[in-house]
Amino acid sequence: xxxxxxxxxxxxxxxxxxxxxxxxxxxxxxxxxxxxxxxxxxxxxxxxxxxxxxxxxxxxxxxxxxxxxxxxxxxxxxxxxxxxxxxx
Amino acid sequence: xxxxxxxxxxxxxxxxxxxxxxxxxxxxxxxxxxxxxxxxxxxxxxxxxxxxxxxxxxxxxxxxxxxxxxxxxxxxxxxxxxxxxxxxxxxxxxxxxxxxxxxxxxxxxxxxxxxxxxxxxxxxxxxxxxxxxxxxxxxxxxxxxxxxxxxxxxxxxxxxxxxxxxxxxxxxxxxxxxxxxxxxxxxxxxxxxx
Numbered sequence: 001x002x003x004x005x006x007x008x009x010x011x012x013x014x015x016x017x018x019x020x021x022x023x024x025x026x027x028x029x030x031x032x033x034x035x036x037x038x039x040x041x042x043x044x045x046x047x048x049x050x051x052x053x054x055x056x057x058x059x060x061x062x063x064x065x066x067x068x069x070x071x072x073x074x075x076x077x078x079x080x081x082x083x084x085x086x087x088x
Numbered sequence: 089x090x091x092x093x094x095x096x097x098x099x100x101x102x103x104x105x106x107x108x109x110x111x112x113x114x115x116x117x118x119x120x121x122x123x124x125x126x127x128x129x130x131x132x133x134x135x136x137x138x139x140x141x142x143x144x145x146x147x148x149x150x151x152x153x154x155x156x157x158x159x160x161x162x163x164x165x166x167x168x169x170x171x172x173x174x175x176x177x178x179x180x181x182x183x184x185x186x187x188x189x190x191x192x193x194x195x196x197x198x199x200x201x202x203x204x205x206x207x208x209x210x211x212x213x214x215x216x217x218x219x220x221x222x223x224x225x226x227x228x229x230x231x232x233x234x235x236x237x238x239x240x241x242x243x244x245x246x247x248x249x250x251x252x253x254x255x256x257x258x259x260x261x262x263x264x265x266x267x268x269x270x271x272x273x274x275x276x277x278x279x280x281x282x
Binding site: 015056057084 | 101102106109110113114117120121124125127128131143147150151154155157158160161162165166168259260263264266267270273275278279281282
C-alpha cells in the first residue's frame, strides 16, 4: 500500500505540532519536573516512528525489517531518556 | 504489499538501500551510546555547555528538515503516480526548503567558533561537533543526491523501474537525515534544559 499525499500532509502537520510541543515543554526548564525528559523522548520516538512508517514506507518491508528498526528506535529512546533521567 | 522474498531482494517498493540505512542508523546508535556514557560523571559540565547552544535554532532546523522530508515524500508519491512534472516540482521545493538547514548550521558553527567554542573546548563540544558534523556530512550527501536526481532523471519516464527506484532510494536516504536529527536534537539541545 503506497502512502497517499493526504496521509503525508497529515503526518507532516502532526510532526510539526509535536516538535513545537516538545520545544515548549523543554523550554519551561526545571519547572516542569524531570518526567518531562521521558515525555520529550517519547515525542521524539513517535515522530521517528511516523517518519519510518509514512515517509520512508517501512510498512512495505518484512517483519524482520520492522523489528530491526523497532529495536533501534526503542534502544535510542531508552538510552537517551534513561541516562538523562538517572544521571544528574 | 509485496511478498516477503521480494522485499528481501529489493524492489521499487522496498529498495536495497534499506540495508545501508539500517547499518547507518545502528552506527549512530553506537555514537549516541558513547556520548551518553561519557556524560555520566560530568552531567553538570555537559548540561551547562549544552545551554550555550540555541534551542530555537535547533527547533527551526528540525521544522526545516521535517518540511523538506514531507516535500520529498510528496515527490516520491507523485513519481509513483507517474506524474513526472509533479515529482520534479516537489523535489525542487524540498531542495529549496532543506537548503536553509545548511545555512543555519553553518551560521551556528561560525558563531560558536568565532566565540572561541571549538571541538577542544570541553568533552561536550567534542561530541557535539562530532555528532552534528557527521550528521551534516549525511545532509550534504543527501542534498547532492537530490540535486543529481533533479538534473539526471528523465522525468517524462518516471514510471520506469530504474528512474522510480532512484527517486524512492534517494528519498529514503533523505528521510534518514531527518530521522537521525530527531534524536540528535533533543539529546543536544532540549533535554539539557530540563
